[in-house]
Amino acid sequence: MAALDLVTPVLSGGGTWRFPANEPLRLDSGGVIEGLEVAYQTYGQLNADKSNAVLICHALTMDQYVASPHPTTGKPGWWPRLVGPGKPLDPARHFIICSNVVGGCMGSTGPASTNPATGRPYGLSFPVITIGDMVRAQAMLVTALGVDTLFAVVGGSMGGMQVQQWAVDYPERMSSAVILASASRHSAQNIAFHEVGRQAIMADPDWRGGAYADHGVRPEKGLAVARMAAHITYLSEPALQRKFGRELQRDGLSWGFDADFQVESYLRHQGSSFVDRFDANSYLYITRAMDYFDIAASHGGVLANAFTRARHVRFCVLSFSSDWLYPTAENRHVVRALTAAGARAAFAEIESDKGHDAFLLDEPVMDAALEGFLASAERDRGLV
Amino acid sequence: MAALDLVTPVLSGGGTWRFPANEPLRLDSGGVIEGLEVAYQTYGQLNADKSNAVLICHALTMDQYVASPHPTTGKPGWWPRLVGPGKPLDPARHFIICSNVVGGCMGSTGPASTNPATGRPYGLSFPVITIGDMVRAQAMLVTALGVDTLFAVVGGSMGGMQVQQWAVDYPERMSSAVILASASRHSAQNIAFHEVGRQAIMADPDWRGGAYADHGVRPEKGLAVARMAAHITYLSEPALQRKFGRELQRDGLSWGFDADFQVESYLRHQGSSFVDRFDANSYLYITRAMDYFDIAASHGGVLANAFTRARHVRFCVLSFSSDWLYPTAENRHVVRALTAAGARAAFAEIESDKGHDAFLLDEPVMDAALEGFLASAERDRGLV
Incomplete structure (x- = not known):
């Protein structure tokens, strides 16, 4: 990587x-x-030998507000189980970095940003990005932060x-x-569900070929439907049954298309709040x-080949028994x-009926596993 | 049930x-x-003692064309494994009846039919119907057909x-x-997926509060998305992986939002052909x-109570191991x-990776089970 002008961390x-102007992504x-x-x-401070920095990478609809209130919703940070005072990642001990991915909508350059070539929002003129591009941008940010x-x-x-x-x-930087x-x-199946959302x-006619910002509209209905479909994949059938079953919103059926069942109302809320x-x-x-x-595709189809430079890195991989979006078998394949x-x-596969979203939720066994792993890794690193 | 004017079968x-005018549903x-x-x-003829009649009940998007070409698509009947010459249900031996459900769109009265009160299509003025209503209409049809x-x-x-x-x-009629x-x-989860589709x-703005027929439009995009989401639930993750995996439509990625992956193209086709x-x-x-x-809900919450009048009926229940829409546990609950x-x-639970749609597909073990069960039931009935 070319040298960057370091900003004050x-x-x-x-x-x-x-x-910097001479450093495009x-x-x-x-x-x-x-x-x-x-x-x-x-969150927290970089220590003198710059050995306590942690990068947290967010999921599809998350953002950099891992441990502080979201500016739009006012909700607290999205990973309170992991990050905070007394938690496995603690600002008192760690310098924790979390950045909005490239292509996101919480401040990092994305399709809603102004295209410098036109002075108007990118829309579909924004280039298609990859997980590799997101990580490349993060690596440059981490450098800029002095790490x-x-x-x-x-x-x-x-x-x-x-x-x-x-x-x-x-791998040499972790x-x-x-x-x-x-x-x-x-x-x-993962691709199929995403394609339904897209x-x-x-x-939605308000999508306007991606140029909705130019027209002062937003494809809210379409985005809400996308979120509803995706949200089902984040939960599990048993969790939906336990939380909602066939419970009704009111006494008796409406004999119409209002939200009769609590699960319908819940899903509609997931959709409508997401678009905000x-x-x-x-x-x-x-x-x-x-x-x-x-x-694996860019490493001769052999996943292990991709990780050969990472043999010094200590990994912890956790899956959840009821996650059918990224099931245990996929995680085991990585391991x-x-x-x-x-x-x-x-x-470890953690027994949970909470589905994919379990990693964000109250799962004491996960907390314990992460605490143990990170404490051990800290000792290895000489942090404690 | 009140007497009906019998039509010639x-x-x-x-x-x-x-x-008949004096017999509303x-x-x-x-x-x-x-x-x-x-x-x-x-299909076939009712025998002299009227003992060989079979009613086939269709699934959500199917119709009465169980063994004859669909008038719109020209495709052959939807259940060729079960119905036809030499099949477990054979017009040479059975009098096979299949009717479009109430609320459907292949000729039975439904929301696209003319509301006699207004002279215009029902749209949302069509009453919400139930599985019970569908069956009540079938029973009256069966009577009218002399069975x-x-x-x-x-x-x-x-x-x-x-x-x-x-x-x-x-139960006394079967x-x-x-x-x-x-x-x-x-x-x-079943309700949740249906709610996404609805x-x-x-x-879709072309839905027009359900009155799209009055406006000469159709909510085709919305219906296509509904079908795409539902279609994923009819298959299984392993079947999707086996059929499509990450295979591309063309050499290389498009770096855009065209259908890059074959599974995307397949899903889009499922959506667009459905609206026709x-x-x-x-x-x-x-x-x-x-x-x-x-x-169970209308029988004190105890499913067995619902079936007490059906003890003389011989049942065959089959599930498919990869069906996650109506999984084996749900079928076992019925049994x-x-x-x-x-x-x-x-x-029997039939081993299959074809998901829910397996019951419509090439599953020789299912064919054998149905053939054996129906043959035995025919002997009981004195048909052979």
Whole structure:
């Protein structure tokens, strides 16, 4: 990587970091993004020997607000089980970095940003990006924040894809890695569900071929339907049954198309609240990046080959028994490849009926596993 | 049931049967449909003692063309494994009846029909109907065709729900029953997926509050998205992986939002071809009927209580190991209740990676099971 003008590390808080003019982000597609901005949050302080930095990679619809209130919704950070005082990642001990992915809509350059070539929002003129592009931007941000080597790179779902990509592209810059509820490539069913969501967005006439911002409208209905379909895949059948079953909203059926069942009302709420905080084109681009993700493909079809430079990295991979989006078998496939590559990879399948979203929820066994793994990795790193 | 004017039984072919003026269809909602029409097909001839009649109940998007070409698509009948010369149900031996459900769009009265009160298409003024209403209309049709007692009532998926409803409401009019890949009530996840489909339809501005026919438009994009989401649930993850994996449509990625992956192209085709043969409002009404379906609810919450009058009926229940829409556990639940009610219920889970749609596909073990069961039931009935 070319030398960057180092900015003064922001030790607490966050902001938006703009790539230097002579350092465009070079994309896997062959394109570039000039003047890329990366919005990020940090928690805690970088220690004197710069050995306590942790990068958290977010999932599809998450953002940099891992441990602080979301500016739109006002909700607290999205990973309170993992990050916070007394938690496995603690701002008192760690310098925690979380940045909005390239293509996102929370401050990093994405399809809603202004295209410098036209002075108007990119829309579909934004280049298709990959998990590799997201990670490349993160690596440049981490450098700009004064960090050479990360103590840990951590993420679940699409965040776990980024962690794997880090291990492929920047293994020398990390000493441990946590991959939760993830996969090394998108399955046909994963792609199919994403395609339903994209078609729902593009079917909305307010999408306007992606140029809705120019028309002062938003494809809210299409995006809500996309979210509803996706949300079902984040849960499990038993959890839906336990939470909602066939419980009604009111006494008796409406004999119409109102939300009779609580699960309908819940889903509609998931859809309508999502559109308040997310951009439809970002949803298209980020789902596309996930569909394109296939680490083995660029390593002769052998996943282990991708990880050969990461043998010194300590990995922890966790799956959840009821996750049918990135099921245990997919996570185990990653662990086998890491092991075959000569890396140390701890693995556990955690019994849970909460489905894919379990990695964000109250799962004490996960908490304990992460605490134990990170504490051990800290000792290895000489942090404690 | 009140006496009906019997029409001359149509022994081969089919047509549309109109309820007599003094016999409206009384609905579970409390409403009525006057002058209901039921479109049906028959295959074979009713024998002298009227003991060889079989009713086939169709699934959500199927119709009466179980063994003859579909008038819109030109495709052959939808259940060639089960119905035809030399098949378990053979027009040479059986008088086979299949009718389009109430609320459907292939000739039976549904939301696209003319509302006699207004002279315009019903749209959302069509009453919400139930599986019970569908079965009540079938029973009146069967009577009109000169049949008192059916040798068998047969159906998969929503068809299997109708078979169960027959066993609850008209057990004295049947001697055997085949229930494939079905359930006694819709789970929260089943309802959730249907709600996504309905929201996709209603999000389409061409839906026009259900009155699209009055405006000369159709909510094709919304209906296509609904079909795409549903279609994923009809297959299995392993089948999608086996059929499509990550295979591309062309050499290399498009770096855009065209259908790069074969599974995307396949899904888009499923969506676009569906809108040519199905009505969006029918989709709303029939999915609603399925969501409302819950046999135990009207029998003190105990499913076995619903089947107590059906102890003389011989049942065959088959599930498919990779069906996650109506999984084996749901089918087993039906079998347990039938057994507890004192009925004879044969049950098998068939190993298949084809998912829910396996009941329509090439599954030799299913063919053998149905052939054996029906042959035995024919001997019991004295047909052979």
